[in-house]
Every structure is written in C-alpha cells, then in structure tokens.
Amino acid sequence: MSKQIQNPNFERHFQNYENLITAKGFKGTDTTYTTPVKEFLIWLESIGISSIKDVTSPNLVKYFEYLIERPNQKRAGILAGNTVKMHLLTLSMFLDNLLMLGELQKGFSIPRFSASDKNPREVLTIDEIRLLYQYSENPLEEAFLSVGYGCGLRRSELQDLNLSDVQLSTGMLVVRSGKGSKRREVPMSDLVLTAVKRYVIEYRPQFLGKEPEAAFFINPSGKRISGENLNKMLRKIIARTSNESLMDKEITLHCLRHSIAHHLMERNAGLDFIRGFLGHSYINTAYIYAKKNKQSKKLIQQVT
Structure with a gap:
C-alpha cells in the first residue's frame, strides 16, 4: 500500500x-x-x-x-x-x-464470518420466481411463495408461523423464534401483503374446524403444514412449469430465501439491512450473497 x-x-x-x-x-x-x-x-x-x-x-x-x-x-x-x-x-x-491501553472505553463490533468457499444453494432468477407464481393453483400456494421468498423465511420459520404472527393491519410479519431463538419483524411488500390477505380472508377459513388453529399455513384437514410438505408443495409447483432449466436445479425452501438475499444485493441493499432482514447473527452468511453478486456482475461485464 x-x-x-x-x-x-x-x-x-x-x-x-x-x-x-x-x-x-x-x-x-x-x-x-x-x-x-x-x-x-x-x-x-x-x-x-x-x-x-x-x-x-x-x-x-x-x-x-x-x-x-x-x-x-x-x-x-x-x-x-x-x-x-x-x-x-x-x-x-x-x-x-x-x-x-485505555484509548477506548468501549469497543465497536467487528463483523465475523466464515471464509468457507462452499457452494451456496441454488438461486432462482426473477423470471423463475414469476414463473412459480404463474403456475400456483390456489391462494395457499401464492401466500406460501410470497412469505418464503418475499419475506425470506427459513423452512422452520415457515412451518412454525402462526396466524397471529402475520399482522395485516401493519404489514409486518413477526418471526417469534428464528435461528438462535431470536425474534425479528419482517416488512411485507404490497405484493406479499395482497397474496397473504387473499389467503387469510378467502381461502384459509374454509379448512378450519370447530377448534381454533394457530398455524398460519394449514392443510385441507385444518392442521399445520409441516416443513417437508411445504417442500413437496414447492416441488409440485416447479413440476407444473415444465421448465427444464428450473427442474434441473435442486430447489428447496431455503433456495427461496437465498434468492431474495441475492436479489436484494443486486438492488444495492446494504449488507446490514440484509442481515437484519434474514435474521443473521453476523455478517458471515451475507458474505456469500455479496461474493456471488460480485461474480455475476463481472460475468455480465464480460458478456456485454
């Protein structure tokens, strides 16, 4: 230097x-x-x-x-x-x-991260996300995609989400116990809120039984949908598209979360915002998204 x-x-x-x-x-x-x-x-x-x-x-x-x-x-x-x-x-x-040496009485927080170069999960393009919405068959599937992708929830967070956690009046979604038992609030975009409202008001009530059900995502029997069944729902939507590129990818619920992180980075969202949005304790996992984004930008520059 x-x-x-x-x-x-x-x-x-x-x-x-x-x-x-x-x-x-x-x-x-x-x-x-x-x-x-x-x-x-x-x-x-x-x-x-x-x-x-x-x-x-x-x-x-x-x-x-x-x-x-x-x-x-x-x-x-x-x-x-x-x-x-x-x-x-x-x-x-x-x-x-x-x-x-007493030069400081209180330290500042230094980001921590893993320097592992392991391959990140598959990331869907914006067009592929739109394709999934296009082939959704009901408000449940639309709401599930909206919360999984638009709010970046983990599989366990999707499964554990309760009706009371989705605040339609304020447009906020509350993750009561994320990774490390940490609570966070996630803002819902207008598109996410529209899909969620349609599911809650028009679709979900028809499957409710006599006993109240706390779960947000419920099956035709009125019971909480497990994470595995949510994954199966995602695979069914993918299969309907008949899109070979999409079907060749190993897509899981967590890929929706990685995709929104990647897309936020493309739109120049700050790493600290992405960390808070996803509920990461440290900057380390956001580094994967930042590095992948830098590589994709470099590739675009080479092609053009």
Missing part, C-alpha cells in the same frame, strides 16, 4: 499496535498483521473520521462492504475470503490493544 496515515493520532495508534505485534513475535511476513490495520486507518481518514472514539459498528459494516468489493492488488478479481477474514482478525487485535 503506497498511501500513508496522515492523522497523527491514528499514526500513534498504529505505532502502538506495531510494537505489540513485534513484542508478541507473531509468525508471518513483516506486514501480515500490520498492513490491514494501516489500510483501515487510511480508510477512516477517507470517510472523514479523525478520532478512533468516533468509530461505530455501522462504520465497520461499511468497511466490510469495502473489503469484499476491493480489487485484489496482486492478481485479478477481488479479495479471497481468507484474506478478508485476516483483515478482520487483525482489526480485532487492534481493537483489543486500544482497549488495553
């Missing part, structure tokens, strides 16, 4: 950290543990932050976005996942040193 730190206080923080690395004798090249911190401090200067005490957790999310989009300076493409992971690791060490 050719640029240098200009802020005297940032330079002092960096020197203190560099002394720590030297004293600890960390293995690696001379700059393995220092260059990422230097780049971070220069980046802070570029966005107008002049005091380490002014750094916030949202700033770190923005920096994470910067890292996964930054061109690799040694080869073509963007930074590898392990390189991004190393940058964040060194920032954690830098933060610990600031806290130890």
